[in-house]
Amino acid sequence: MMLVIVFGASFLAYNLQAYSSNPLSGFAESTAVNKEFLMAKVIRDLQLDVPPPIRYFSWLRGALGFLWGDFDLGLNREDIPVIELLAQAIPVTIKLVISATILAIVLGISVGMITAIRQYSRFDYVMTFISFLLFSLPIFWVAVLLKEFMAIRFNDFLVNPQISTLTIIIASLFLGLVLAGFAGGTRLQFFLVLAGGAVFTAVTVTFMEFSNWFLEPSLGIFGVSFLALCNAAIVILLISGLESKKGRIAGLGTAVAITALYYPLQLLMSADASFINVVAIFSITISTGLAIGYAVSPIDRRVYTRIGLFTAFLSTFPLIIDRYLREFSDYLVSDAVNGRPVPTIGQAKDLLTTKQSENFWIAGLDTALHLILPTIALTLISFAGYVRFARGSLLEVLNMDYIRTARAKGLTERTVIVRHGMRNALLPLTTILVNDFAGLLGGAIITEGVFGWKGMGQLFNDAIRGYDMNLFMGVFVLGAFLTVIANLVADLLYGVVDPRIRIRK
Amino acid sequence: MSEKKPSIQADLKENEVRNVNRETLGLSQRQIVVRRFVSHKAAMASLITLIGIVITVFTATGFRLGFGSFGVTIPGWWPFSITDIDPEGAMASVCNGGVTGCPTLDLKPSFIDGDGIQFGMHPFGTDIIGTDYFALVVRGAQQSLMVMVIVSFLGIIVGTILGAIAGFFGGIVDAVLMRITDMFLVTPVILIGAVIGFKFGNLGVVPLALMLGFFSWMGLARFVRTEFLTLREREFVDAARVAGASNRRVIFKHILPNAMGIIIVVGTLLMSSAILIETGLSYLGFGIKPPDVSLGLLISEYQGTFNISPWLFWWPGALIVAIALCVNFIGDGLRDAFDPRQERNISRKERSNARK
Numbered sequence: 001m002m003l004v005i006v007f008g009a010s011f012l013a014y015n016l017q018a019y020s021s022n023p024l025s026g027f028a029e030s031t032a033v034n035k036e037f038l039m040a041k042v043i044r045d046l047q048l049d050v051p052p053p054i055r056y057f058s059w060l061r062g063a064l065g066f067l068w069g070d071f072d073l074g075l076n077r078e079d080i081p082v083i084e085l086l087a088q089a090i091p092v093t094i095k096l097v098i099s100a101t102i103l104a105i106v107l108g109i110s111v112g113m114i115t116a117i118r119q120y121s122r123f124d125y126v127m128t129f130i131s132f133l134l135f136s137l138p139i140f141w142v143a144v145l146l147k148e149f150m151a152i153r154f155n156d157f158l159v160n161p162q163i164s165t166l167t168i169i170i171a172s173l174f175l176g177l178v179l180a181g182f183a184g185g186t187r188l189q190f191f192l193v194l195a196g197g198a199v200f201t202a203v204t205v206t207f208m209e210f211s212n213w214f215l216e217p218s219l220g221i222f223g224v225s226f227l228a229l230c231n232a233a234i235v236i237l238l239i240s241g242l243e244s245k246k247g248r249i250a251g252l253g254t255a256v257a258i259t260a261l262y263y264p265l266q267l268l269m270s271a272d273a274s275f276i277n278v279v280a281i282f283s284i285t286i287s288t289g290l291a292i293g294y295a296v297s298p299i300d301r302r303v304y305t306r307i308g309l310f311t312a313f314l315s316t317f318p319l320i321i322d323r324y325l326r327e328f329s330d331y332l333v334s335d336a337v338n339g340r341p342v343p344t345i346g347q348a349k350d351l352l353t354t355k356q357s358e359n360f361w362i363a364g365l366d367t368a369l370h371l372i373l374p375t376i377a378l379t380l381i382s383f384a385g386y387v388r389f390a391r392g393s394l395l396e397v398l399n400m401d402y403i404r405t406a407r408a409k410g411l412t413e414r415t416v417i418v419r420h421g422m423r424n425a426l427l428p429l430t431t432i433l434v435n436d437f438a439g440l441l442g443g444a445i446i447t448e449g450v451f452g453w454k455g456m457g458q459l460f461n462d463a464i465r466g467y468d469m470n471l472f473m474g475v476f477v478l479g480a481f482l483t484v485i486a487n488l489v490a491d492l493l494y495g496v497v498d499p500r501i502r503i504r505k
Numbered sequence: 506m507s508e509k510k511p512s513i514q515a516d517l518k519e520n521e522v523r524n525v526n527r528e529t530l531g532l533s534q535r536q537i538v539v540r541r542f543v544s545h546k547a548a549m550a551s552l553i554t555l556i557g558i559v560i561t562v563f564t565a566t567g568f569r570l571g572f573g574s575f576g577v578t579i580p581g582w583w584p585f586s587i588t589d590i591d592p593e594g595a596m597a598s599v600c601n602g603g604v605t606g607c608p609t610l611d612l613k614p615s616f617i618d619g620d621g622i623q624f625g626m627h628p629f630g631t632d633i634i635g636t637d638y639f640a641l642v643v644r645g646a647q648q649s650l651m652v653m654v655i656v657s658f659l660g661i662i663v664g665t666i667l668g669a670i671a672g673f674f675g676g677i678v679d680a681v682l683m684r685i686t687d688m689f690l691v692t693p694v695i696l697i698g699a700v701i702g703f704k705f706g707n708l709g710v711v712p713l714a715l716m717l718g719f720f721s722w723m724g725l726a727r728f729v730r731t732e733f734l735t736l737r738e739r740e741f742v743d744a745a746r747v748a749g750a751s752n753r754r755v756i757f758k759h760i761l762p763n764a765m766g767i768i769i770v771v772g773t774l775l776m777s778s779a780i781l782i783e784t785g786l787s788y789l790g791f792g793i794k795p796p797d798v799s800l801g802l803l804i805s806e807y808q809g810t811f812n813i814s815p816w817l818f819w820w821p822g823a824l825i826v827a828i829a830l831c832v833n834f835i836g837d838g839l840r841d842a843f844d845p846r847q848e849r850n851i852s853r854k855e856r857s858n859a860r861k
Contacts, residue, residue, distance in 0.1 A: 001684075008688040016697070020704030129547075132837070136829030138781055138801070140788045141822040144808045445695055446785050460696065464703050464791070480691040 002484045009480045010063075010473065011056055017464075017472050018052035046469065059473060074470035082474035085459060090478075092347065093455030097444050099371060100378035101436065107379070108386025113425070114182055115387065116394035117417060123181035131384035143377050143450040147344040151373060155340040158332070161214040163205065172201040216329040219322035225259035228315035235310045240303055241414050250296045250304040254289040254311040261285065262319065269323045273360045278320065285316045324368065327361045341369055345452040374451045378444070382436075389432065394425040427498050434490040435483070538766075541842035548838020551831035558828060562646045565639070585637035630816045632807070642820050645800040648793060649780050649828065652714040656779035659718025661772045664725030665761075671726070672733025673756055683730070690723045698782055702791035710793055714783075721779065725771045732764040766843030773836030777829045784825050800825050 043049055050058075062074055074082055115124040176198030183193045208214065219227070232251035233242070240247030265284065268277045289312025293305035332341055334356065347370055356362045397403065398421055406420045407413075448457030456475055463472035532540070543549060565583040629638040671682040694717075701716040736742065737760060745759045786792035787801030795802065800821040807817035 005684060005687045005691060008685070009691045012688060013692055013697070013700075017700050020700055132830060132833050133826070136777065136781075136826050136833055138784050138788070138804075138822070138825055140785065140801070140808075141804055141825065144804070144811060144818065148811055445699070446789060449789055460699070461789070464699055476692070476696060479696070483691040484687075 002488065005484055006477065006480050007060075010060075010477050011053075013476050013480075014056045014059065014469075014473060015052050018055070018469065059470065063473075063477065074474075082470050085471065086456075086474055086478060089455045089459050092453055093444060093448070093457070095347075095367075096371070096374055096448065096451075096453050096455060097378060100375040101382065103375065104379045104382040105386055105433065108383045109390040109426075109429070111383075112387040112390025113394050113422060116391045116398065116425075119395060121181075126181070127387060131387040134380050134384040135388075137381065139377055139381050139446050140450050142380060143373070143447070146373050146377055150376065151342040151344045154342050158214060158339065158341065161209065161212070163209050168202055168205050171205065172198040175201045215332065217325045219318055219325065221259060221262045224262055224315075224318045224322055225255065227318040228255035228258045228311070231255070231314040232307075232311045235307055235314065237414075238418055239307050239310070241412065246297045246300075246304055247307055250293045250307040251311050253292045253296070254308045255315060257288050257292060258285055258312065258315045258319065261288065265319060266323075269320075269361070271359050271361070275360070277360075281320065282313070282316055285312045285319070288312060324361055324365050327359075327365050331356075331362055331365055342372060343370055344373065346370060347453050374447055374453070377450075378447055389429070390425065393428055394421060397421050397425045400424075427494070430493045430497055431490040434486045434493065437486065538842045542838050545838035545841055547834045548841075551834035551838075555828065555831040555835065558646070558824075558831070559650060562643050562650060565643045566647075583637075583640060583643070585640045629820050630814070632817060633810075633814075638817065638820065641798050641803060642800070642824060644798045645803055645821055646824050646828070648710045648797070648799045649783055649801075649825065651710050652717065652783040653776050653780045653828070653832075655711065655714035656718040656721055656783075657772050657776040659715065660721040660725055660775050660779075661768060662722075663719065664722035664771075665729050665768055667722065668726035668729025669733055669756055669761065669764075672730035673737055673752070673760070675734070679730070682726075686723050686726050689720065692720075694721060694778075694782060695785065698786050699789065699791040702786045709797065710799075713792065717779065717782065721775060725768065725775065728767050728771050729764060732767050733760060736760045736763055766839075770836055770840045770843060773832055773839060777832040777836070780825065780829055780832070 059074060111127055115127045118124055173194075176194040176196070179197035180190045180194040183189065185193075229252065232255040236242055236244070236247045236251040242248065261284070265281055268281055286309060289308035289310075290305055291308070293308025294301060296304040296308075328341070331337055332339060336356070348366055398417075403416060403420055406416045411420075444455070445457035445460060447453075448455050449461065456478075459471060460475045462468065463475060566586055629642060631638055632641065667682055667686070671679040671686075697720045698717055701720070702713060705712045705716050742755060742759055745755050750759070783792055784799065784801030784804070787799040788805040790805070793799035793802055803821040804818060807814070811818050
């Protein structure tokens with residue numbers, strides 16, 4: 001069935017593209033002496049004398065070759081195999097979209113769920129408006145704005161990092177408001193959180209300004225331990241509730257252990273490190289967290305082990321980010337960067353010396369900086385959809401009878417929402433997630449164009465403008481196939497995570 | 506609401522239910538929907554804004570009806586068109602240290618720090634050669650709005666018909682139609698749009714919109730089908746059959762009116778995605794081509810001059826966002842209005858009044 005759908009879709013696309021393009025149009029104004037000969041050559045090479053519906057089958061024979069181990073998508077018009085071009089382009093596109101998608105999912109779902117819990121609050125109204133606004137933004141417009149304000153102005157700012165007092169006040173109030181909106185509660189609590197958040201931001205930013213942080217950024221052991229404690233608090237709040245003493249021991253103990261591991265782990269982060277070192281760091285921290293959680297209590301051991309695991313996992317990111325940040329000052333003054341770190345276009349700096357590009361941390365920092373703008377743009381655009389989805393889904397679940405039963409049993413509000421509400425609200429998400437990941441490869445055409453990345457979108461663009469039939473079909477079939485597979489996976493996965501579906505069938 | 510004072514808690518819920526019922530008592534389905542929609546403030550504000558934009562855009566620079574040499578041109582009230590060049594006017598308005606063609610629109614009242622509210626010759630400024638930018642933006646918005654209307658109209662018609670047939674008849678018809686829908690669905694719209702736009706973009710906006718419309722009905726068809734699958738099992742359909750109604754009559758008179766809600770809601774979503782796709786295609790160069798104008802084309806043309814003359818970039822973008830935002834809010838209001846399960850949003854004030 002799947003193959004039939006892909007077959008039909010590719011037949012459709014092939015003919016559409018064949019009939020709407022004319023590879024000979026370039027010859028109309030040509031004055032070459034051997035015009036006739038060139039035209040005949042193009043016609044012969046591209047088999048233009050065969051009508052497209054029949055020509056399709058000669059392409060299909062190669063494409064179906066994977067059945068007998070002779071997969072062939074043909075050559076593009078420069079005689080490079082299409083499969084090779086695809087193999088080069090796919091990693092680029094994945095690199096471009098993966099972090100944005102994960103960010104959008106995590107942020108979107110958490111914000112959406114909070115708006116659902118605080119339905120009809122001011123925070124809900126503001127977030128609803130923002131998500132509608134983001135939903136209506138054309139990505140190319142956002143991209144230009146980001147290039148201007150996030151890249152060019154930020155680079156200008158780095159020349160002389162001075163922040164005016166007014167900016168600090170506005171930014172602090174804004175962050176305080178966001179935090180207070182998240183926290184909710186009574187009016188007094190609201191203003192307390194607002195004031196606390198604002199003062200904290202103001203102090204941090206002022207400190208950053210005076211310690212020359214923007215030119216020599218790093219988190220240091222204090223930053224890492226602070227972030228680890230924050231992570232621990234969130235994880236404890238979600239899994240066991242802050243009132244549980246053993247939960248606090250598991251989470252905070254893990255955070256303290258990560259802090260203690262700060263200096264020993266630096267040994268693993270030397271200049272000749274590689275991806276394996278990162279894996280090693282993660283396995284060390286996670287096993288520490290697991291051990292602490294396991295040792296806390298023989299009763300409810302799974303709960304505390306989970307707290308240790310999640311705290312350790314989340315707190316390892318600050319550790320690694322800290323290492324990247326410490327390369328920043330060297331990176332900033334190097335010839336390739338010349339004091340303007342945030343690029344507006346491209347995938348990597350060409351001018352990096354061999355020594356630099358072989359350094360795992362500098363190369364990573366370079367990639368990360370190139371990813372910043374596209375990631376923000378893509379996140380902003382897709383964030384809105386997840387907010388709306390998560391909000392609607394959780395609201396629907398919270399109206400169910402089993403939620404009322406759970407409340408009537410006297411469970412805490414946290415257990416009701418996290419265990420009974422969120423888990424069920426996340427079920428329909430599997431379908432959307434899988435489909436979104438499949439749509440990613442074809443979905444970033446505009447983004448790739450705006451930011452000058454050479455991925456699938458670029459190939460597609462080349463294919464249409466160059467009347468390149470095989471290239472076009474390669475890109476197209478890959479996208480169609482991924483979508484079909486994603487649908488299948490989503491169906492299977494849904495049966496796994498939601499037993500009700502299986503029973504009904 | 507406050508004339509009654511229930512003393513015990515149990516009366517509270519009953520009171521609220523009665524309030525809700527009283528509002529819908531004796532009203533037809535359509536009246537309930539209209540009333541709910543009108544009370545949705547964001548949707549109403551968006552509707553008024555959108556109507557304002559549409560009227561301004563289609564009356565300002567004149568609008569051509571018809572194809573080729575057959576057609577009527579309705580003149581507009583704006584003195585400039587997209588082909589008029591007014592270098593003197595552009596030179597007259599200088600800002601930011603020597604940049605010409607700045608917007609003459611001034612919204613600063615005289616008591617703050619301005620010359621009073623005035624529009625001037627070129628409220629949106631002029632482009633580099635002195636073409637009035639208001640005329641260009643208005644022309645672009647005309648194109649985008651036309652694409653939006655045609656695409657959603659076609660999408661709604663095709664999607665409704667196919668979805669209705671598949672859902673109503675079921676069986677082999679359903680299976681075949683749904684596989685065809687899947688075939689269209691696995692092809693990302695932007696890919697198809699690029700192919701179509703590359704071929705039809707230079708023919709003008711109507712052929713482009715027609716072709717895009719033929720490739721954007723799939724989502725709606727699926728929704729309509731699901732709706733029909735549940736509705737055809739309902740008692741009123743059996744009743745109609747017993748009364749001897751034909752298939753056509755059952756579909757159009759009995760089921761379709763009940764499925765209107767989902768059609769209208771998905772239709773509005775289609776509209777907002779259509780305008781984003783059209784501007785995106787034009788931006789990439791696959792949509793409307795110069796010398797004609799589109800909002801996406803204007804943005805791609807002037808993104809490089811952002812530092813020198815930012816208004817050339819702000820206006821078209823702001824208009825795209827405004828139109829899409831309005832359509833999205835209207836869609837949200839319609840969804841609330843059509844959803845029978847939706848509890849009316851009882852504001853905090855009313856609730857505390859009811860509690861008294």
